Amino acid sequence: MIENIRLSFQGVWSHKMRSFLTMLGIIIGIASIISIVSTIQGTNEQIKRNLIGSGNNTVSIKLSQGEYDYEIAYNGIPNGVPVISESTRQEILALDEVENVALYTSRTYADGVFYQNTALQGANIYGIDANYFDTAGYIVRTGRQFIDSDYTEFRKVAIVDDVAATALFQDANPLGKTIEINQEPFIVVGVAQQSEQFEPVINSIEDYYMYTTESSGTVYIPSASWCIVYQYDEPQNVLVKAVSTEDMSAAGSKTADILNTYVSADNSDIQYRAADVLETARNLQELSNATNNQLIWIASISLLVGGIGVMNIMLVSVTERTSEIGLKKAIGAKKRRILGQFLTEAAVLTSLGGVIGVGVGIGLSEAINRISGTPIAISVPAAVGSVIFSMMIGIIFGLLPSIKAANLNPIDALRHE
Amino acid sequence: MILKMEHIYKDYIQGKMIVPVLKDINLEVEEGEYVAIMGPSGSGKSTLMNIIGCLDKPTKGTFLLDGQRVLEQKDNQVASVRLRSIGFVFQNFQLLPRLSALDNVALPLIYAGIKKRERRKRAKLALERVGLGDRLNFVPNQLSGGQKQRVAIARAMVNNPKILLADEPTGALDSKSSHQVMELFEELNHEGVTVIMITHDANVAKCAKRIVDIFDGEISERSRKEEAV
Ligand SMILES: Nc1ncnc2c1ncn2[C@@H]1O[C@H](COP(=O)(O)OP(=O)(O)O)[C@@H](O)[C@H]1O
Ligand SMILES: [Mg+2]
Numbered sequence: 001m002i003e004n005i006r007l008s009f010q011g012v013w014s015h016k017m018r019s020f021l022t023m024l025g026i027i028i029g030i031a032s033i034i035s036i037v038s039t040i041q042g043t044n045e046q047i048k049r050n051l052i053g054s055g056n057n058t059v060s061i062k063l064s065q066g067e068y069d070y071e072i073a074y075n076g077i078p079n080g081v082p083v084i085s086e087s088t089r090q091e092i093l094a095l096d097e098v099e100n101v102a103l104y105t106s107r108t109y110a111d112g113v114f115y116q117n118t119a120l121q122g123a124n125i126y127g128i129d130a131n132y133f134d135t136a137g138y139i140v141r142t143g144r145q146f147i148d149s150d151y152t153e154f155r156k157v158a159i160v161d162d163v164a165a166t167a168l169f170q171d172a173n174p175l176g177k178t179i180e181i182n183q184e185p186f187i188v189v190g191v192a193q194q195s196e197q198f199e200p201v202i203n204s205i206e207d208y209y210m211y212t213t214e215s216s217g218t219v220y221i222p223s224a225s226w227c228i229v230y231q232y233d234e235p236q237n238v239l240v241k242a243v244s245t246e247d248m249s250a251a252g253s254k255t256a257d258i259l260n261t262y263v264s265a266d267n268s269d270i271q272y273r274a275a276d277v278l279e280t281a282r283n284l285q286e287l288s289n290a291t292n293n294q295l296i297w298i299a300s301i302s303l304l305v306g307g308i309g310v311m312n313i314m315l316v317s318v319t320e321r322t323s324e325i326g327l328k329k330a331i332g333a334k335k336r337r338i339l340g341q342f343l344t345e346a347a348v349l350t351s352l353g354g355v356i357g358v359g360v361g362i363g364l365s366e367a368i369n370r371i372s373g374t375p376i377a378i379s380v381p382a383a384v385g386s387v388i389f390s391m392m393i394g395i396i397f398g399l400l401p402s403i404k405a406a407n408l409n410p411i412d413a414l415r416h417e
Numbered sequence: 418m419i420l421k422m423e424h425i426y427k428d429y430i431q432g433k434m435i436v437p438v439l440k441d442i443n444l445e446v447e448e449g450e451y452v453a454i455m456g457p458s459g460s461g462k463s464t465l466m467n468i469i470g471c472l473d474k475p476t477k478g479t480f481l482l483d484g485q486r487v488l489e490q491k492d493n494q495v496a497s498v499r500l501r502s503i504g505f506v507f508q509n510f511q512l513l514p515r516l517s518a519l520d521n522v523a524l525p526l527i528y529a530g531i532k533k534r535e536r537r538k539r540a541k542l543a544l545e546r547v548g549l550g551d552r553l554n555f556v557p558n559q560l561s562g563g564q565k566q567r568v569a570i571a572r573a574m575v576n577n578p579k580i581l582l583a584d585e586p587t588g589a590l591d592s593k594s595s596h597q598v599m600e601l602f603e604e605l606n607h608e609g610v611t612v613i614m615i616t617h618d619a620n621v622a623k624c625a626k627r628i629v630d631i632f633d634g635e636i637s638e639r640s641r642k643e644e645a646v
Contacts, residue, residue, distance in 0.1 A: 003527065003533075010515070014515070323511065324513055327511045327513070328524070328528075329496065330470070330472055330499065330505055330511075331499065331500065331505060331524060331525045331528070331572070332496055332497065332499045332500025332501070332525055332528045332529070332576075333496065333528050334492075334493050334496045334497070334528070335492060335493065335496075336493075337528065409473075410472045411467050411472045411473050414472070414507070414511065
């Protein structure tokens with residue numbers, strides 16, 4: 001067997017050009033499949049990473065009107081949606097899938113944030129409770145978090161994120177600076193940052209596109225102080241941290257169910273809704289899989305053509321080597337051995353094609369990544385599978401020529417010359 | 418008795434015509450004999466040798482080789498009879514051009530399932546035996562006709578078969594090389610190998626102890642030298 005493999009390699013080497021041309025179909029097929037699979041995997045992983053927030057496992061449950069977030073800024077406080085009480089928060093926290101719960105009010109695209117004459121364009125303003133940073137996976141790196149007295153004394157203090165800090169203060173130290181929110185002065189007491197190098201938590205496709213462009217700065221204030229710049233009794237949104245990524249969907253929908261038992265709005269469209277990130281991720285991934293699976297089928301045709309090419313060359317090779325086969329049979333080689341020899345040759349040829357194809361495919365993926373920035377992930381199982389698959393092509397398409405060789409009549413074969 | 422043929426017929430079918438090539442061949446060969454089968458071109462010598470060598474089957478007749486009814490055996494069994502009992506030498510050598518002399522000689526040992534080191538050792542010995550101990554790594558292209566035929570003889574003998582079958586072994590050789598080949602055959606026969614040689618050349622046939630004439634597919638015994646056993 002090892003002898004056969006060695007001789008097969010010799011054979012491939014002694015007909016370099018012919019072997020290469022024979023392998024070309026396999027090389028092209030495998031290379032396309034590898035690059036397609038790498039692109040699919042890369043895109044999928046990016047989608048998953050971005051949407052799920054790389055292990056942060058937070059889900060936001062927002063008050064919605066139909067398909068969209070309910071806009072308090074435009075529509076005012078809705079009827080029949082009560083402020084979420086501490087007991088409701090405890091009810092949510094008691095869910096098996098939930099690790100932490102935070103309540104917050106928010107405004108996006110706000111334009112009332114200034115430091116001296118510098119405006120924070122399209123700011124996000126959050127009125128947060130004491131659980132918010134833990135739940136969202138943020139830490140306050142410089143300065144301090146909000147403390148109890150900030151809440152009880154309605155202090156006008158603020159925490160900014162990195163983006164807001166840079167936009168407002170450039171390189172200067174933000175701590176102790178007074179910023180203006182809707183004409184009210186707030187003192188910056190801390191700068192918040194994600195606790196690990198998480199990708200941003202993205203809850204929808206819209207967010208996904210927003211984050212992939214550029215995210216605007218965020219300013220956090222204590223929920224108690226929210227009414228100073230906005231209104232009393234705004235219904236909050238909820239942020240829950242699920243126990244695991246798999247629990248995110250359940251944590252989100254169960255939280256929404258609890259919240260909705262208290263909602264009795266005139267407009268039945270107004271409901272709490274969990275952003276089902278896993279579902280969104282899956283949909284996006286399926287979309288990318290579906291388009292690319294078609295490409296794999298097309299690449300497979302190239303493999304089929306490659307296989308037929310191998311069969312053709314093997315048939316030629318059997319005819320060329322009729323007298324060799326005859327001699328081997330005459331001196332005592334059994335059918336099985338001749339069969340094995342030619343099958344090994346075909347398999348070595350196509351496996352080699354597969355290995356080269358994987359190499360070319362990886363190169364191609366890297367090139368695609370460089371040129372178009374498409375994320376890629378080289379899949380080891382796909383690479384190994386491709387080589388095994390190529391070998392199988394060799395065996396399948398080599399079978400007919402090998403059987404032909406094994407069944408040659410030794411005298412006909414010897415007389416051939 | 419190592420070979421016993423009774424009423425062997427061989428017809429070839431050419432288009433719609435049946436061409437009888439061997440007609441009622443009866444031949445017995447004892448172990449250790451040296452037989453030349455002699456006849457003009459087209460008389461059916463190769464056809465007869467292919468049947469003796471189990472490469473082809475007769476149209477009818479019975480045939481015993483080394484005690485085995487090869488006609489009734491399956492392909493794989495016949496292959497192992499060829500492997501163990503017969504060594505072949507052909508007019509055109511039939512060496513594999515890509516393999517060295519050593520690898521050519523070692524080929525039957527692969528089929529006999531012998532380990533690589535042992536194969537090399539035995540192939541080297543066989544080549545030394547035919548006087549080519551200094552040509553082990555030469556490929557056939559680098560050898561003269563006589564040397565090639567001696568490599569072929571080494572290959573035929575490497576597995577220690579009982580019978581050496583040679584079809585026109587000197588047909589492509591000059592007289593000096595022919596002479597060397599004949600000497601080798603005589604030595605091998607002396608060691609107990611049964612030699613069956615086919616030739617159209619009366620001078621070559623004379624080397625054998627027994628000559629069987631074949632003419633138009635029919636054989637006739639000519640002379641039998643006194644056996645000096
Ligand atoms: N495969 C075959 N098909 C048809 N006729 C054949 C075949 N092989 C040999 N013959 C015929 O059988 C006869 C004997 O051939 P062969 O045994 O090769 O003779 P020799 O070896 O004595 O020269 C020839 O007439 C040849 O044409
Ligand atoms: Mg002949």
